[in-house]
Amino acid sequence: MRPRLFTPGPTQISDQVTKAMAQPMRHHRSPEFKQFFADTSKLLQQFFKTKNDVLTLTSSGSGGMEGAIVNFLSRGDKVITVEAGKFGQRWGEISRAYGLEVIPLIIEWGDFATPDDIKNLLLKNPDAKAVLFTHSETSTGTAFDVQGITRVVRENSEALTIIDGVTSVGVLPFFMDEWDVDVCVSGSQKGAMIPPGLAFVAISERAWRCAETSDLPKYYFDFKKARKTLRNDTTPFTPATTLLIGLNEALKLFHAKGHEYHWQKYAAMSYAVRTGLTAAGLEVFSRQPSHALTAMKVPTGIDGQEFVKIMRDKYNLTLAGGQDHLKGKIFRLAHMGYYDHLDMIAFAAALELALRDLGWPLVPGLAVQGIQKAYTEFINKPA
């Protein structure tokens, strides 16, 4: 088989983006590049559905997460972190690294927090300066109700809402301004559909006011400096220029089809895969699945690491396994990225072959047919 990449980041990217990135090198301080950066920053605002500043950092999404903490909080601040997977835990880890007082809401992986859970915790911790949570938890394939959580935070406290939108922006409905979110971090290799290496951070005026008094140490991720240079259409440090060129191209392609198109496409793929694989006897891992990716339980008796290995070595298809204590117990398949329904069908065919290789009884075509039927159902359902 030819190589196929289905990991929830890096994801598949389009030839047009690859070609754009192969242009001759340009200097990031030239007037042309500054205009280009200004245009790209506008495309990013549209991408986040915000009129606020969106900073572009040369780092992975985790660098953006660190910046979202060190710029808006201060020594000893109390923060609530919603930890329902590896990426939710990261909010806690970064907060502790900077000496913040962390009130973690620890949730079983695969489960989620409700707005009421957050409300209760806020009532017990009225002095919390921020609620840090995840829109789409990539380690478990779980979506969180950002709109609902943001609303209860606003209604019950002065805390900032700081959101990991790494696998949600451009993938799940997200309205930065309409939902009145304070800080949202995303990364380049997910909904933006370019290679990894850039992080984006959208920031509300309320958050910028906190930045004025923030006393946590920072330099490379100093957002006030980045805002100052953004006003001058540039970045404080040399950015990853080729990735910026790819980003501009990818966002133009994204906006040409629009948010609704992508949200629907990912919802259809996610629904079809979950429903189809369930029909074939597998089990969905998450209690509130994200459309960015699907996490499925590895069938009982099957070694999940062996399954991922056979998929890769025999069928040339790269999936993600489970992380930490879920190693060998789940596998994860990306929908976000340059994928379509037919890719999911191809994936299901490989899955069937690999499960049969491992001795799991599966009627050939059952998963493939399941996904095809569910997809047809989804696209034909009344709006």
Place this chain on the structure above:
Amino acid sequence: MRPRLFTPGPTQISDQVTKAMAQPMRHHRSPEFKQFFADTSKLLQQFFKTKNDVLTLTSSGSGGMEGAIVNFLSRGDKVITVEAGKFGQRWGEISRAYGLEVIPLIIEWGDFATPDDIKNLLLKNPDAKAVLFTHSETSTGTAFDVQGITRVVRENSEALTIIDGVTSVGVLPFFMDEWDVDVCVSGSQKGAMIPPGLAFVAISERAWRCAETSDLPKYYFDFKKARKTLRNDTTPFTPATTLLIGLNEALKLFHAKGHEYHWQKYAAMSYAVRTGLTAAGLEVFSRQPSHALTAMKVPTGIDGQEFVKIMRDKYNLTLAGGQDHLKGKIFRLAHMGYYDHLDMIAFAAALELALRDLGWPLVPGLAVQGIQKAYTEFINKPA
């Protein structure tokens, strides 16, 4: 004219590297990519002339500089920073951002520090925990005697030597282990000849011991975590995979010709440009020029920003002007990168045209001939 990029980062890169980076996306945790990352890390060790760990970070060089401070120093530590330009100043800025006690050695831009200057300062500050300096100061085109400075630091103190080698590694003779350097930071868009977006940090065992007790806050730039993942042939966060692929290709090309070849090539270009332009009546800015780039004074009566603008707008050739108080007073031309002598000749031809456009009297061909003569001299001189 066709576009030509001569800025001291980003620099021109080869087609082979561009093509390598256009390969289909790969997942950074796959066994193939891990092998590939291990190979690339070995090529980097060779590049730095070290057996020590060389970390690869997804960030600009400045992120690597921040990491070199927050991982090896502790709250309240006293450090000596050699500040002879914008990048030397950066060592002071980052140190102050993290609350260190900074003893700056402030030097006029274009000038340099001698080993004796450092020795004197160390004798006055025997409790200094590190000496932070620059190998090749890109804002002024000045080289520093890393070997001499490192030796006096060793002879007179227990301080770590932490070096900005962003525009020196692969460009100027640099021997990490032989010179017994503790920490050296470099960046991808310079001597390594790939686009910007990666930083590299080579680290001695002595520095790693300081990391054990370092108490400055860090997360994204936590080098102990990065070393742990390096041992497992991966990175703590998703790396900029396309840039890593470019790096592997570029370092293989570099090593195929070897360090000596590149050092000589850059020395020849730098000597020829300085000598040739001096013969044409211009003046070298630096008192101890680096071969990575040449900074020339803009002739009296000429507006330096206008000169850079004409070079760009009329001749499609992008140079760097002066930074900060040198704005309009100098221009800077890269030698490091995918350049050769003939590129320098083309540059001189454009410079002649632009200076004549601005009314500066210059016999046509004088600079071109000067560079050609100096180059011939250089390559024919007895070894």
